[in-house]
Amino acid sequence: MILLIGKTLLKQAPVHGIRIKETLKVWKDNDDKMFINTRAVQCVLKCIQENGCVTITDSFGVGKTTTLRHIALLMADEGYDVILVTKPSEIVRFYNPNTKSLFVVDDLCGNFSIDQSDIKSWEPIMQDLNQIIDINQSKILAACRLQVYQDEKFDSLSVFKSCVCNMLSDSMCLSKTEKNAMYMLYLKAKPSVIDYRYDCFPLLCKLCHENSELDAPDFFRNPFSVYEAEIDKLFKKGLYAKYCALALCVVFNNKLNVDLFIEDIDEMTKTIIWNTCEACKLDRGTSRLVLQSELDLLTHTFIQKEHNVYKTINNKIFDFLAYYFGQKILYCLIKNADIGLIKERFLLGRSDIVNQFIAVIPLKYHQIYIKRMIDDWSKGKVQGVFNNINMYIPLFRNTFLSFLKTLNISYQKQLANTFDKCQPCTHTSIMQFSNDDTYDTPLLHCCYIGDIALVNWCCSQGVDENRCSFNGKSPIMVGFERGHTELVKMLLERRADWNKCDKREESILMMAFEHGHTDMVKMLLERRADWKKCDKREESLLMMAFEHGHRDMVKMLLDRGVDYNICDMFGESFVMQSCKYGDNKKLSVFLKKGADLNECDGQNKSLLAIACEGDHIEIVNMLLKRANYNKRDRYDESCVMKSC
Incomplete structure (x- = not known):
């Protein structure tokens, strides 16, 4: 390949021309060693051959720069002078109507977000550029971040919107075959079990190639150091609005409704947005429309919009963002984040829960976190509080109960008697007896967990020990179904109603017969539980025992003279x-x-x-x-x- 540098360029700017020639040689050396031909490359090549200007767009690490360089080298093969442009004026300056020229522009109008000064530099020469590419002797090949291209300010650069190749589109994104070929080229090995979902796959291959100490399979499963560096750059470059837009996705647990930005919102939601802005170094009064605009710019890189809801492009990205901002703005998240995030993403200590994206909260924030849980509880979000992953850790439950006991007595009683404000699930007649259930009182939740100390605390606050869930499950039934025998004994001693039935007209005695709990059956029969009662299907205890093969229970009933x-x-x-x-x-x-x-x-x-x-x-x-x-x-x- 002969790398062509135009005579005009060498004459007008010899130093610049020599520098371009050296740069193209480096490009060619890299291209010969580490390039994989893809359908995206073929598409871009076809477009630049047929059009005067082509803009390549993608997210970070997808390969737009590599593609741009490869196409430039191919066009040099076709007799074009390749001129690398760093300033808009250089196109006008080095344009020669008698020479086939390809002007190459990388990172058009900014890297992470649109650069307003670049826009102002390009706008005055739009008419000149149109005239240059109309002659068909010269062409412009540009590469641009998708979030920059999608900025409405970019609309004024009409030339660069005439033909666009989006490398993230279905027709151009890397196929699995192409990714495998790229992996083998860079890592000199066949790919093992790797995650193909990441758009920045080419960058991951390059990073692995450059760092032999990386464990490739692990890195491809968890390549979040790349994303971390990307978001860190947003913050370091002062792009706080973009940084805040990503943080809001975390605060609202990956469900950012468009209405939050364009409709009237309540004061609490407004305060949450303002607090997040402040945590991200933005003014509290930052316009919500500005934040929405930043989300739009991040579309297809970090963000997607479906049914008027902004969310991350996949769950892995959200896992990373939740963990990342859990390290950066933890206090803000504890105070403001959606309860769904609070209950699933943070631990107050080490546990058996193995998930690299769950943040461990430092000791200084423990009390703030517990206060947040109590606050949610007082607002009727009982299920969200007791489904918190920390509630399945005995040590945390002890700490939580100790904190509860420090509260005002009347407030404790109020909490114990607070019910979920959610509505019961509606079932069709077919699904009427679904196993799904909603435990709407603190006592029911405590029985489900099986914590006797918490159950005792609830009972000491004067709660109704027989109040049932939406499906008619009483606390003693819930404890029994979960296998908490000691808890059931305790409730029996407190004279809980052991003959109470759920919506299927099943009592705890029937459940014991179904599951073959002989000791529990004996204990209930000693308390004179009703052993003659049938369920809604007219099945007796004897039928249940026979049906489930519990022969010892059959004998027990027959000895009692069952009919x-x-x-x-x-x-x-x-x-x-x-x-x-x-x-x-x-x-x-x-x-x-x-x-x-x-x-x-x-x-x-x-x-x-x-x-x-x-x-x-x-x-x-x-x-x-x-x-x-x-x-x-x-x-x-x-x-x-x-x-x-």
């Missing part, structure tokens, strides 16, 4: 079901208890007839010893007739 002839909602007794489904073990139990072998169902079918229909030979043999095989059903058919 095994009782029928379910389909009119079938245990003996009938045993014959119908061929359960000879179950039938033998009832035969020993003296079951009526001549019992009939609603169609006057005898037990023997039912067994014959199911071809249950063993049961037929058991019944033939005592059953009347000549008995006829409502269709006047006997067992002998059915067999024939």
